[in-house]
Amino acid sequence: MEARFGGRVALVTGGASGIGAAAVRQFHREGACVVIADVDAAGGTALAGELGARARFHATDVSDYDAVEALVLEAVSAFGRLDVLFNNAGIGSFSPIPDLAVEDWQRVIATDLNGVFYGMKAAIPVMREQGGGAIVNTASISGLSGDYGFAAYNAAKAGVINLTRTAAIDHAREGIRVNAVCPGPVDTPIIAGISEVPGLRATWDDAVPMGRFARPEEIAEVAAFLASDAASYVTGAIIPVDGGVTAHTGQPNLLRAMGRGDAS
Numbered sequence: 001m002e003a004r005f006g007g008r009v010a011l012v013t014g015g016a017s018g019i020g021a022a023a024v025r026q027f028h029r030e031g032a033c034v035v036i037a038d039v040d041a042a043g044g045t046a047l048a049g050e051l052g053a054r055a056r057f058h059a060t061d062v063s064d065y066d067a068v069e070a071l072v073l074e075a076v077s078a079f080g081r082l083d084v085l086f087n088n089a090g091i092g093s094f095s096p097i098p099d100l101a102v103e104d105w106q107r108v109i110a111t112d113l114n115g116v117f118y119g120m121k122a123a124i125p126v127m128r129e130q131g132g133g134a135i136v137n138t139a140s141i142s143g144l145s146g147d148y149g150f151a152a153y154n155a156a157k158a159g160v161i162n163l164t165r166t167a168a169i170d171h172a173r174e175g176i177r178v179n180a181v182c183p184g185p186v187d188t189p190i191i192a193g194i195s196e197v198p199g200l201r202a203t204w205d206d207a208v209p210m211g212r213f214a215r216p217e218e219i220a221e222v223a224a225f226l227a228s229d230a231a232s233y234v235t236g237a238i239i240p241v242d243g244g245v246t247a248h249t250g251q252p253n254l255l256r257a258m259g260r261g262d263a264s
């Protein structure tokens with residue numbers, strides 16, 4: 001495959017695990033120098049070590065603006081430029097609103113929403129100076145509609161979606177494209193806890209028209225497309241990568257209920 005990211009520098013937050021790690025591997029495989037940013041120092045260091053010379057890990061908490069600014073400076077001083085920012089770090093939360101601790105609300109907003117703003121605030125001046133760049137933000141289908149018990153996460157991811165749109169139009173004439181991916185359920189540690197509830201995984205699989213969770217690589221592939229020159233006229237796009245979840249109104253499967261068709 002052509003080295004789409006040869007000579008380019010990509011920064012991936014939440015790059016030590018899951019979707020971020022898959023994206024780190026893909027950008028690197030396609031020629032990029034990659035900076036892995038994460039609070040997981042062990043995972044990030046191991047991945048950078050495995051990839052070798054064109055990769056490095058920078059311990060960063062994306063909810064801390066000074067840390068994110070230092071991260072961007074480090075990427076530029078290590079590799080000379082910054083072409084791609086994948087704002088992907090995130091955490092979940094699950095609680096009805098009255099039981100949701102204020103600290104948990106703040107933690108989710110600080111990581112999932114503030115972290116994306118901080119990444120763009122620090123990176124856009126560098127990209128503008130260079131004459132362009134591509135930013136991909138990881139939102140979620142949970143930013144497009146509500147989920148039972150996901151109040152903080154729904155709010156943060158909806159914020160990421162509209163922030164993506166604003167950033168896209170504000171910087172379109174500066175050669176900076178800004179897009180978001182909205183994954184459906186993906187097999188990563190963030191939702192590993194569901195295996196503790198008997199039957200939940202099968203129920204969740206069944207709620208996806210494709211009948212399964214995504215692999216992290218299936219999200220990374222779309223992020224890489226959005227970050228590449230193949231998406232040169234794509235900005236402000238909010239792209240579900242969800243096996244068909246958001247194509248569905250949420251109504252029951254009448255074909256199955258009535259024993260008709262093969263929509264199992």
Ligand SMILES: NC(=O)c1ccc[n+]([C@@H]2O[C@H](COP(=O)([O-])OP(=O)(O)OC[C@H]3O[C@@H](n4cnc5c(N)ncnc54)[C@H](O)[C@@H]3O)[C@@H](O)[C@H]2O)c1
Binds near residue numbers: 015020091092183
């Ligand atoms: N897995 C899913 O089903 C799913 C669905 C939709 C959206 N997403 C989103 O995808 C993104 C990646 O999640 P994932 O599924 O790969 O989970 P993951 O837990 O495998 O990866 C998340 C990474 O972010 C890091 N991280 C957490 N807080 C951080 C912070 N404050 N600063 C820096 N790094 C931090 C974690 O250490 C971890 O390495 C998240 O934004 C998540 O909300 C995931």
